[in-house]
Amino acid sequence: MDLSMIILISLIAAPILYFLAKFSHKIAYILFSFIQVFLFVFILLQKGIINTVSSFEIMDGLKLNFGFTPINWYFGSIIMLIISMSAIFMISIKKKSPAKLLLLSLVSTGAIGATLSMDFLTLVIFWELSTWSSLILIVLDKEKSFREAIKYVSVSAIGTYSMLYAVFYILKSFGTVNYLEVADKMKVAPESSKILIFVLFGIMALAKAGSFPLHIWLRGSHSTAPDEFSPILSGALTKIGAYLLFIMVAVIPSSSIFSWLPSIGGITLVNYVLAWLGGISIVVGTVMAIRMEDVKELIAFSTVSNSGYIVLAMALGGTYGTIGGLMHVLNHALASAAMFMSMAAVIHRTGTTKMREMGGLITKMPITFAAYLVAIISVAGIPPMSGFASKWLIYQQLVKNGLPFLAFAAFFGSVGSFMYVFKPLTGVFLGQLKPEHKNVKEAPFTMILPMSILTLLTIFWGILPSNAISFINKIVHYTGGKEIQLTFSRIIALTGQWDSVLVTMAFFVGFIIAFIIFLMGKKARQVDLMDTYTGGEFLYTAELYHFVYKMYRPFDRMFEKWPSMENWLTSLSYKIKELGALLKTLFYPKYPQGYVAVSMLTLLVAFWWLR
Amino acid sequence: MIQYFSIMLIAIGIYGLLSQKNLVKLIVSLNIMELGVNIFIISIGYVADGKVPILSPIVNKSSMNFVDPLPQALVLTAIVIGVGVTALALSLVLKVKESYGTIELDEIRGDNA
């Protein structure tokens, strides 16, 4: 089937689903998930194909170009995997509405179109489509989302319009917007336009990936978005930013076109700056995530932090950086989607997002717990989950280039992630079960299924990262980069090699030894969770046992006085309003004389000036 | 010379519009300005020693020296339009007076948010 047909079908499906949902929610949602799974499988099956399809003239001479390259295939598959899994997840969500379905279809169409695009204009058009639909989507469920969504609106507007500018600048300067042709012409472009294009693209990529300093929208919009949409927002849509970033640094190799700039640690200044932004967003995201009390806000900041990793890795470039970054895209997509899904499942059952209002749900929702556990192990980058592979590769690149400060950021994010991923684990699943949650059941099957799939994939690529890296190698090969050496189980990098299967085996051996010792001991007596050592106090309610609220209080105290980045947009808005008041008194006075005078003056000044 | 006077009239109208606070005076200023414009239009069509552009038993041939009739026709239109606008303006002033109780600009207190 033709690729543009696929996108057209996806687009047409949106209104059809809308009207179908007016008729029956259930059927429409199921159909939606079928369509998404179909799209995912379709893209997945195009592995290894390289082609381009042009159709639909948008402006004179400019057509929409879609196609498959290893890059498009990789990003498209990841994004569609997340979207299709979320689509299945949605079937049993409570708050269904036709409008949501319409917008979700548009989001999906936009995401496919953007990732399968072959030129910048197509990319920006479809990206816009998905962004704008998601803008409206995130306010559909929750009250406080409006204030937050405005931030998303303005940040994405900033990003989009800078990209749009860049695209037309490219079109004007080079006469083409095709990735590869632009890549060719960039090599001989004047220096100033190279920088301009990169800065503008960088703004877009950072804004959409949710990286410093344009990360401020993530907290509000991720946390207030409908629960079933958060996985897509975090797992899929931010990855389009990574896609653009990859095109910037690898397809148009920024390292080579900026070779005239000074280079620091073996990477050019532009990339270095970008890497620093990535590093800062790792630190900021981590610190803020640790301080959050709302579970979705916490995961939102973890997204900031992980986007920082992706930016950092891709900006570093090199074999390990690029591959690590691409691998991290996959890992974070899987993990954050799984985290958001498990939290959505919990919220679906309990109805709250505050960690201090939950607890002890492991006994009620064990599979959800398992999914969350695997996801956080992956986010924290602990073997044998897939998250380790990407971090390991990123460290290799950092060591190779000898960048201790950026390495600090990377390590900070890694170690700090233990802190923040552990907080929901404790607050939601462990500890005392709240009395009002006594009758909570495990999430429904349609929620369990996508979570389990994501979990299994995380484990699979954790044990065999070489499998994932082998097709990332193809991407790198396609862009002309250096591939990484692989065997079935080993990844060979600069500072040695890592045998994932061996590590897993060692872990299981250790586990078996532990199990044997455990069995050798006398059988333990099961006691209730309330029956613990309390130093003589007699505590009789589960709430009193709760300690997750302000769990890292000492840590908070250290960062309390940090300036908040989140308010710069608000203060900008005040500035605009003040400017508006000034302009109003100047040019729109209450009495007509004022503007008659201004008009006359303009006329006269213009005459004397222009004559 | 008459052209300078007409321009001066326009300038006086503009001055009035900018300096007066009374709504009726503003409208008078507008009228002065329009008057200036109209005189200017007429002056454009003047031909030295030109005849009135009406054929009559005395002035009976089209080959005679006439002033330009077109500006006069235009002025007719302009005058009528001026009348209409003035009427409308005055009725608006009446309404403003009715609602705000004054026709002095700086005494009008409206919500201008």
Place this chain on the structure above:
Amino acid sequence: MNPTWLIALPLGFAFLGIFAGKFSKAFLWIASLANAIISLFIFNGNGVTSYIIGGWIPPYGINLVVNDMTRVFLLAVNLIFLLALVATSAEILKKDEKMSVAFMLSLAAINGILLTGDLFNLFVFLEISAISAYIMAASGKEAISKFAALKYLILGSIASSFYLLGVIVVYASTGTLNMADAAAKVTSLNPNVLLAAGLLMVVGLGVETKLFPFNGWAPDVYANASGRGSTILASVFPIAMISAFIRVITFVINSGKLNELIIVLGITTAIIGEVLAFSQKRMKKMLAYSSIAQAGVILMLIGIGSSKAYIGASMLLLNNGFGKLLLFSVASQIALVAGSDHFENVTGVGRKSPLFTLLFGAGALTIVGMPLFFGFRSKLYVISATMDKSLWIPAVILITAAIEVTYYFRWIFNLVKADAKLSEKRSPVPFGLALAGLLAVLVVIAFGIVPEANLDFFNRIGDLSIQLSKTLMGGM
């Protein structure tokens, strides 16, 4: 089809309407419906055609010129006018029968402005449209609308005097009033005279097109006029006024210096409009400033004057027409429902009646340029056209667009936010508003998603602009 009908029909009905009592409302419907159908016939053609009035060949007589741009604009104007009537049909105005006469005359005048090929005739039609605009401006319920109309009247009268002066200067030095003739003759004019005439006309038309700094009247008028009045003022009038601007300033005067000035003023208008719209607390005021900003962008494009710029400008105009039709009619209805259109008052209205949100949202999205909507396509042309001129202009345009996106979304969000005050009852959306609104939404989406080839008429506008700025505008 002779386009004279477009002017004659509403004019005739208007004269009848003054004593027809209740029938005058029916006349309004008949006239606008007939006009919409006639304009559809006229749309079906291409090339430049001149229609002589009174049997006198131009430049001696007056002629109506139909070209590819006029065709599009005529259809848009008459269609939007009809839709605006339908959308605001639920509103009951004071002295409705007489207001219908004013609306009919405004329709005639707008068609006249679009069609006429004579500088002075344009002045007459501008005056008719201006006076009907004053009447519409004064049609609001609040007393402030009268004051606003008076302010508009003062500025508008100055403007028309200046325009007339400009015309007379052109006549005095070239001896003709026909646009095409004048356009051919102004090339040999003293540059200072040309500049002065052009500036006077820029002021005259700038007031109506809302070019900064001649647009001081607009916010108050738009914000306080009645629903039907403000909708028509905001959606239909700009198309006609800017068409007049294109004809007079760029086709007749066509002075390079003046075009530069218009670019500068246009950009300033856009910036000031967006910044002020951002800080507004009343919905219709916000929309008014947004209209100003849109007009600024369009005029800037006209100042650039390339083929792409004309395509972009006409797309933006149409987009603005349909978008503002939606926005103003919905805003007026919301103001009726909620008692006022202040930010706090309208909170949650859209939640009670989701159709409001849909219509307002669609209008806002097409104005700010979401993909799939017409606005996005026009935005692409705008950037592309301005990029060819200078690198700074698109940057400024995009910055203002970012501001625009933000405040429009704030208003959309405000509409759907739940509010305790508004819990009593569901406010129904009038049938007319729903019908016209949905039609307009369909139009903007259709223009947004059809392939470029189906929008050939826009490209013809672009071709025409080049051809016309060099040769005469037909009819000799």
Place this chain on the structure above:
Amino acid sequence: MKKAIAALIAFLFFLMFVNILNSDSEEFKGIPKFGEVNLTERVSNKYISKSVSGDSGEIVYGKTENAESGSANMVTSIVVNYRSFDTLGEVTVLFLAATGVAILIGGGQRKSLAISVNPIVKISARIIATLLLAFGAYVFIHGHLTPGGGFPGGTIIAAGTLLMLVADDKKRTSKLLKILEGTMGFLYVVIGIAGLLVTGSFLKNFLPTGTMGNLFSAGLIPIIYSVIGLKVGAELSALLDDFFAEEGRK
């Protein structure tokens, strides 16, 4: 301060015009000096010689027949024939303004005058008003021959109405005026459409133009001018009546 700025602006405006007046030169065309207009460079040259459609030779008063616009008054021939479309618009402007006034302040009760009027004044006002009516009618009927026409004629009629309104505070204008006004306007449009249907050109004269200088000459011009005269008279009368009304009290 404000006034100084206002004066400055006005002065600069004046200077701007001084700058462009008398700018006609060999090199560039511009605004000619006062009185030194070369009419052959203007379109009005052909209006004077009535040769727009083709050279018809010398036009002589009282002799030439079937000239292209048979009006002896050249201004009238421009107003009602060559640029009749403008005049239609002009009539519309006035009509629209009158409608606007009616919308804004019309429909109320008659305002009473502050002073009581002597019956002599009332009666003589009526007489004068009648005379004015007749004079007005004369002016617009002879619009194509003598100075004057529909607009002055209508205004004269309205002056009569004004006189009556001022003199008598019980006096209202007739409701029929509205019908007259509307019908006359409609008639103008109908004449135009008739031209369109008969000759294919809106407002084109389709009647014979007769001999120059006769009352029954110049084709449509006297008819249109009568229509305009009646219309303007009715319109302005109604408008004046509106100004004499107080809204709110019916």
Place this chain on the structure above:
Amino acid sequence: MTILKGAALLILAFIYTVTLEGIARKITARIQRRYGPPFWQNFIDIFKALTKHSISHGFIFDFGVLMAFGGTIATALFIPAGNLVVFPGLDNVFVVIYLLAIGLLGMAMSSVGSGNPNAGIGIGRALTQMLGYELPFLIVLVGVFFKYKNSSLSDLVNIQIESGQYNAWIMPLGALVAFISLLGMLGKKPFDVFIAPAEIASGPLVEYSGKYLGMLLIQHSFSVFIEIGLFVNLFLGGGRTVWEFLLKFFIVFFAAVIISAIMPRFRVEQAVKFYWKWPLILSFVQAIIVIMATGR
């Protein structure tokens, strides 16, 4: 062969560290003018605990312990002890550090799963403090790896032995920082606030009894082995033979014990602030010096 080596390493690690810890208890007691238990007391404790009855707080309580134990043992296998190297070339330092975290995570999960707030508070403190000590340590490691372009423990040991220059001499600042970090890793005073017995009832360990406690004691001794082993291998050149390694191990261990015996306890944020001040600065200085000296 690998299996035998692994078993040997585990047994060696277990016996040696438990013995050393016993001795450490004695020494600490002597410094504090007490008698203290005999050096084999720890063996007695462990075996006693393993044979006792115990209580369990549910599945995650059990599973976490197993995970902690298994993860730590798996990590210990990657530590070369002199010429006793289980996985030559594959003992990547990053793998070791992150694999160690799985043990920590398991223990944290298990103890929090008990539902006791003291455990949760302890874990919170431990994780916060970890953010303090890991960072300087890792920065120093960046310098080390950059210098040798290698991060395999066994390879690093060989390089140091062959060149005869221990990293502690080449990069003294780094070694100092690493040692300070090591104190934190070991949870010795002054960085033992997370298991403060009097304040939060030994924190994470509060709910454990019987075999659970026994297993955690073993796990603890393994993690001591791993941490000090890392330091010895990275900075002191490991050893040509097992004995050389054990000797160095002994020295480092007792340096740490003696320091901790005379120190008061830091609060959490004090500890973190401490680490982020001088150790971090020194580690950066060291890393930059190394990178400059080596050249990119």
